[in-house]
Amino acid sequence: MVQFLLLLLGMISPLYATAANRPTNIFILAGQSNMAGRGGVRHHVWDGIIPPECKQDPFIFRLNAKLTWEPAKEPLHKDIDLNETTGIGPGMAFANTVLNNDSGFGTIGLVPCAVGGTSIREWEHGTLLYNQLVNRTNVARKGGGRIRAILWYQGESDSITRQDATSYEKNLKRFFTNLRVDLRLPVVPIIQVALPSISYRYDDIVRQTQGGMKLQNLLYVDANGLELQDDQMHLTTQSQVRLGKRLADAFLQFQSS
Ligand SMILES: *[C@@H]1O[C@H](CO)[C@@H](O)[C@H](O)[C@H]1NC(C)=O
Ligand SMILES: *[C@@H]1O[C@H](CO)[C@@H](O)[C@H](O)[C@H]1NC(C)=O
Numbered sequence: 203m204v205q206f207l208l209l210l211l212g213m214i215s216p217l218y219a220t221a222a223n224r225p226t227n228i229f230i231l232a233g234q235s236n237m238a239g240r241g242g243v244r245h246h247v248w249d250g251i252i253p254p255e256c257k258q259d260p261f262i263f264r265l266n267a268k269l270t271w272e273p274a275k276e277p278l279h280k281d282i283d284l285n286e287t288t289g290i291g292p293g294m295a296f297a298n299t300v301l302n303n304d305s306g307f308g309t310i311g312l313v314p315c316a317v318g319g320t321s322i323r324e325w326e327h328g329t330l331l332y333n334q335l336v337n338r339t340n341v342a343r344k345g346g347g348r349i350r351a352i353l354w355y356q357g358e359s360d361s362i363t364r365q366d367a368t369s370y371e372k373n374l375k376r377f378f379t380n381l382r383v384d385l386r387l388p389v390v391p392i393i394q395v396a397l398p399s400i401s402y403r404y405d406d407i408v409r410q411t412q413g414g415m416k417l418q419n420l421l422y423v424d425a426n427g428l429e430l431q432d433d434q435m436h437l438t439t440q441s442q443v444r445l446g447k448r449l450a451d452a453f454l455q456f457q458s459s
């Protein structure tokens with residue numbers, strides 16, 4: 203009898219979560235422009251093309267700037283990265299890939315927090331972006347959902363001068379450590395993206411930091427080799443789809459290990 207009730211509860215609860223717009227699996231998206239998404243943006247205009255991998259799904263939600271859940275759709279960061287035109291980022295392709303892998307995964311809540319052009323020091327403990335990240339994450343988990351991972355793609359702005367590039371390791375480690383403390387999630391998985399090696403003078407130093415950093419449950423995927431737009435800075439829509447899949451693969455492999 204008890205088993206039957208539990209089974210029934212198990213069947214109803216995902217439906218309830220969907221109806222109540224309280225996603226059970228929460229992912230934080232943070233960093234700078236390539237996380238916020240510039241795929242399909244040219245001369246400050248987004249082409250509006252949404253590949254099938256980034257399509258809407260009744261199981262994927264987004265925490266908007268007004269701190270309420272709504273059905274997620276591209277561009278995910280449009281009301282967060284306000285001062286720039288946003289396009290396709292990795293978030294929707296990530297979420298769709300995770301759902302395709304496991305139909306019983308439940309609902310996904312994406313929490314966009316990325317802002318273009320930001321350096322690691324602008325994410326330091328106590329800054330506006332840091333507080334916003336912590337606050338949005340805390341709002342997101344209020345409905346009982348679990349923070350499954352933080353996806354982080356940043357570092358272009360720290361690749362311009364040698365000084366920023368060489369202090370990146372220290373600054374990044376401190377940021378991750380503080381964030382886990384303030385969220386009271388000491389081992390929450392963080393999946394970071396190693397920058398493609400592009401036109402920035404010191405991106406090799408930053409890439410090395412990203413690929414080599416050792417922290418518990420810190421993973422990375424490499425964006426090197428992904429096609430860039432004409433600006434030689436931003437991933438194309440198709441590259442963002444590939445990156446989203448890579449992030450999902452990293453998460454799924456980590457989860458099943
Ligand atoms: C947008 O620009 C204004 C004015 O420069 C600035 O105060 C604000 O922080 C910017 N917002 C974002 C999200 O970048
Ligand atoms: C889901 O991901 C796991 C871990 O990467 C993998 O072993 C498994 O084959 C995937 N399943 C499907 C249906 O894609």
Ligand SMILES: *[C@@H]1O[C@H](CO)[C@@H](O)[C@H](O)[C@H]1NC(C)=O
Pocket residue numbers: 330333334337
């Ligand atoms: C974050 O939340 C704290 C406490 O509720 C509040 O004082 C602060 O203004 C918030 N900061 C941002 C950036 O939303």
